[in-house]
Amino acid sequence: MQRVLSWGRYPYEPQLARTVAWRDEIAVAWRDATAACGTTLGFGNGRSYGDSCLAASGEVVHTLLLDRLIAADWQTGVVRAEAGITLGHILALALPHGWMLPVTPGTQYATLGGALANDVHGKNHHVRGTFGCHVRRFSLLRSDGTRLACTPESEAAFFAATIGGLGLTGLIEWVEIQLMPVRSSRIDVTRIRFDNLDGFFALSEQLDPLHEYSVAWVDCLGSGKSLGRGVFMAGDHAAEGPLALAARRTRTVPFTMPVPVFNDITLRVMNEAYFRRQRAREAHFAMDCDTFFYPLDALQEWNRIYGRAGFQQYQCVIPPDAARDALREMLDAIARSGTGSFLAVLKRCGDVASPGWLSFPREGTSLALDFPQREASNRRLFERLDAIVREVHGRQYPAKDAHMSGEDFRTAYPRWEQVEALRDPALLSRFWERTTRT
Numbered sequence: 093m094q095r096v097l098s099w100g101r102y103p104y105e106p107q108l109a110r111t112v113a114w115r116d117e118i119a120v121a122w123r124d125a126t127a128a129c130g131t132t133l134g135f136g137n138g139r140s141y142g143d144s145c146l147a148a149s150g151e152v153v154h155t156l157l158l159d160r161l162i163a164a165d166w167q168t169g170v171v172r173a174e175a176g177i178t179l180g181h182i183l184a185l186a187l188p189h190g191w192m193l194p195v196t197p198g199t200q201y202a203t204l205g206g207a208l209a210n211d212v213h214g215k216n217h218h219v220r221g222t223f224g225c226h227v228r229r230f231s232l233l234r235s236d237g238t239r240l241a242c243t244p245e246s247e248a249a250f251f252a253a254t255i256g257g258l259g260l261t262g263l264i265e266w267v268e269i270q271l272m273p274v275r276s277s278r279i280d281v282t283r284i285r286f287d288n289l290d291g292f293f294a295l296s297e298q299l300d301p302l303h304e305y306s307v308a309w310v311d312c313l314g315s316g317k318s319l320g321r322g323v324f325m326a327g328d329h330a331a332e333g334p335l336a337l338a339a340r341r342t343r344t345v346p347f348t349m350p351v352p353v354f355n356d357i358t359l360r361v362m363n364e365a366y367f368r369r370q371r372a373r374e375a376h377f378a379m380d381c382d383t384f385f386y387p388l389d390a391l392q393e394w395n396r397i398y399g400r401a402g403f404q405q406y407q408c409v410i411p412p413d414a415a416r417d418a419l420r421e422m423l424d425a426i427a428r429s430g431t432g433s434f435l436a437v438l439k440r441c442g443d444v445a446s447p448g449w450l451s452f453p454r455e456g457t458s459l460a461l462d463f464p465q466r467e468a469s470n471r472r473l474f475e476r477l478d479a480i481v482r483e484v485h486g487r488q489y490p491a492k493d494a495h496m497s498g499e500d501f502r503t504a505y506p507r508w509e510q511v512e513a514l515r516d517p518a519l520l521s522r523f524w525e526r527t528t529r530t
């Protein structure tokens with residue numbers, strides 16, 4: 093059996109993976125895993141950063157080889173596929189027929205099952221909500237052998253508990269989604285530099301209602317008058333053009349660096365260069381959709397640059413009324429800490445409700461950034477950030493998390509008890525054990 097890790101490689105807990113290649117093997121692998129360890133967990137492609145995709149037992153059922161398209165109606169854009177198919181694979185099949193994933197996260201390597209279990213969101217959350225809003229039905233296998241066909245109307249509680257339910261309610265066999273029609277896979281992009289956090293909010297208010305996609309890079313080391321400076325990107329599918337995923341050259345980080353490549357000096361230099369790379373304040377151009385949606389996928393295994401200790405991502409969403417002040421405080425705390433990463437993202441989330449009980453996005457502004465794993469400094473900084481998020485009733489994203497306290501999780505996600513009531517007794521993650529039992 094192979095060993096797998098979560099994307100952040102922290103906590104460093106290699107999982108023994110029982111790989112299934114056919115749907116009728118799921119029950120067998122599950123039975124074997126529970127006979128050996130009591131509980132297990134579904135594992136897609138390990139693109140979750142922290143410990144929500146790690147089994148409490150250390151042994152997972154790996155579904156990545158369940159990657160078949162089961163049915164596709166290219167007239168209506170309804171597609172049914174096995175849970176292990178990646179979003180990139182679906183995109184490659186659907187784009188030539190004029191269909192696009194209605195919601196996609198920042199990596200095409202997430203699987204359908206993983207996208208459902210974390211109810212992922214993308215650059216168009218303000219328009220289309222989360223991935224779960226576009227799920228029509230799925231098949232959920234339980235450890236007692238029951239197979240549930242879940243839709244919003246039938247097995248409605250399992251439907252709501254499983255979307256964003258962190259893989260705890262059963263193993264997902266296949267998922268049916270409604271795709272979104274597009275006329276081109278090219279994206280018309282507007283990119284604008286902003287000088288501080290107020291600049292971000294002004295652009296977001298002005299441009300979000302006009303564009304399908306929007307997101308901003310923020311310089312996490314900007315301070316004083318430059319606190320929260322960054323680059324805003326808005327985009328829409330072009331009215332005409334090619335309909336395909338462009339062949340893209342990728343590179344691979346060949347091995348895990350002994351120490352993180354970034355320190356506060358290299359980070360400062362990179363941030364300055366990125367902020368200034370565009371001469372004019374505003375630029376308009378077109379780019380391929382995979383470059384627009386998945387810039388990080390061009391560098392395979394990029395998580396290795398954080399070194400052996402790995403890294404943690406901190407992602408939270410702050411309600412609208414408190415967003416400006418809370419994010420200013422958070423960015424100030426991060427800039428003062430001198431740590432952080434080149435990858436820091438601000439995004440306004442809209443008010444489209446998700447069907448999922450534990451879905452992360454809510455109306456407000458989301459901040460996400462990576463931190464090389466350094467025990468003492470991360471703990472100090474995260475305590476400060478957590479306190480700010482707690483005070484304004486924001487919440488953190490379980491799919492990215494490796495540190496949130498049980499109390500913070502349970503307060504921010506009050507429906508966790510309903511999910512616990514439907515949890516399959518033979519499934520348990522490290523995250524769930526950590527946050528619901530302490």
Ligand SMILES: Cc1cc2nc3c(=O)[nH]c(=O)nc-3n(C[C@H](O)[C@H](O)[C@H](O)COP(=O)(O)OP(=O)(O)OC[C@H]3O[C@@H](n4cnc5c(N)ncnc54)[C@H](O)[C@@H]3O)c2cc1C
Binds near residue numbers: 134136141196207208
């Ligand atoms: C570069 C990068 C960018 C990202 N950008 C975003 C973003 O913009 N928005 C966002 O929301 N997320 C984002 N993510 C996070 C990522 O999209 C999610 O963590 C996603 O759920 C990972 O999918 P996976 O297939 O790798 O699942 P895994 O990480 O392997 O598992 C995720 C969850 O799904 C469950 N699961 C997987 N398969 C099954 C199954 N068959 N049955 C039952 N449960 C199952 C697991 O138990 C686990 O709880 C990003 C991640 C990376 C690495």
